[in-house]
Amino acid sequence: MSETKRSEDNVIYVGNKPIMNYVLAAVTQFNDGVNEVAIKARGRAISRAVDTAEVVRNRFMTDVQVKAIQIGTEKLEGEKGETINVSSIEIFLNRPS
Amino acid sequence: MSETKRSEDNVIYVGNKPIMNYVLAAVTQFNDGVNEVAIKARGRAISRAVDTAEVVRNRFMTDVQVKAIQIGTEKLEGEKGETINVSSIEIFLNRPS
Numbered sequence: 226m227s228e229t230k231r232s233e234d235n236v237i238y239v240g241n242k243p244i245m246n247y248v249l250a251a252v253t254q255f256n257d258g259v260n261e262v263a264i265k266a267r268g269r270a271i272s273r274a275v276d277t278a279e280v281v282r283n284r285f286m287t288d289v290q291v292k293a294i295q296i297g298t299e300k301l302e303g304e305k306g307e308t309i310n311v312s313s314i315e316i317f318l319n320r321p322s
Numbered sequence: 323m324s325e326t327k328r329s330e331d332n333v334i335y336v337g338n339k340p341i342m343n344y345v346l347a348a349v350t351q352f353n354d355g356v357n358e359v360a361i362k363a364r365g366r367a368i369s370r371a372v373d374t375a376e377v378v379r380n381r382f383m384t385d386v387q388v389k390a391i392q393i394g395t396e397k398l399e400g401e402k403g404e405t406i407n408v409s410s411i412e413i414f415l416n417r418p419s
Contacts, residue, residue: 272368275409279395283407294391296413298376310380312372316393 235259239266239274247277252285255320261292264316267299271314278316292319332356336363336371344374349382352417358389361413364396368411375413389416 237250251262266274282289295315303309334347344361351359363371379386392412400406 269366269369271372272366272409275368275393275411278393279407279409283395291393294393296372296375296388296391298380310376312369312376314372 235261236263236265237277239264239270239277241270241273244273244276244280247273248280248285251277251281251318255286255289260320260322262318264318265313267311267313271312274314274316278318281318286320289318289320292317332358333360333362334374336361336367336374338367338370341370341373341377344370345377345382348374348378348415352383352386357417357419359415361415362410364408364410368409371411371413375415378415383417386415386417389414 235254237247237254239247247264251264254262264274264277278291282291294317297313297315299311299313301309301311332351334344334351336344348359348361361371361374375388379388391414394410394412396408396410398406398408
């Protein structure tokens with residue numbers, strides 16, 4: 226039960242839940258003293274990840290900045306063993322300490 | 323009918339059409355000699371904009387790089403005059419000349 230904040234922990238995976246779930250997860254992490262939160266999503270959830278980042282910094286924490294955004298392609302295995310390419314996004318939010 | 327390539331022209335607005343429409347639009351611009359293409363989208367089309375960028379650089383033009391990505395919020399007017407916030411993305415693709 227270490228209290229050390231590791232950067233691997235500060236990742237929020239955005240899926241199909243309401244956006245506010247992910248917004249509150251990010252806000253909670255920042256309030257716990259984390260300086261950087263990564264918001265990740267794949268496929269159709271990508272637009273929801275952008276919504277999450279925008280709501281966090283426009284409505285809840287106006288000092289939070291978008292530090293970097295990366296996009297990529299992940300290869301998933303389909304039901305028949307075929308390879309499916311899915312786009313992904315990582316939005317790195319930073320809060321000046 | 324000037325042949326000058328203005329940067330304002332190199333914008334592709336991604337909507338609800340098949341992704342390949344936007345991919346071909348981007349590839350065509352690069353083949354016309356443009357060095358930078360901006361892919362823009364709002365709302366749910368954001369994930370499609372990421373797909374477009376990924377397909378262009380993974381399948382068609384492997385020398386194309388993601389130069390920058392910006393996200394934002396645009397205010398639209400709803401049917402009843404109310405303000406609707408919509409997330410947006412701009413993906414700037416660069417092809418080294």
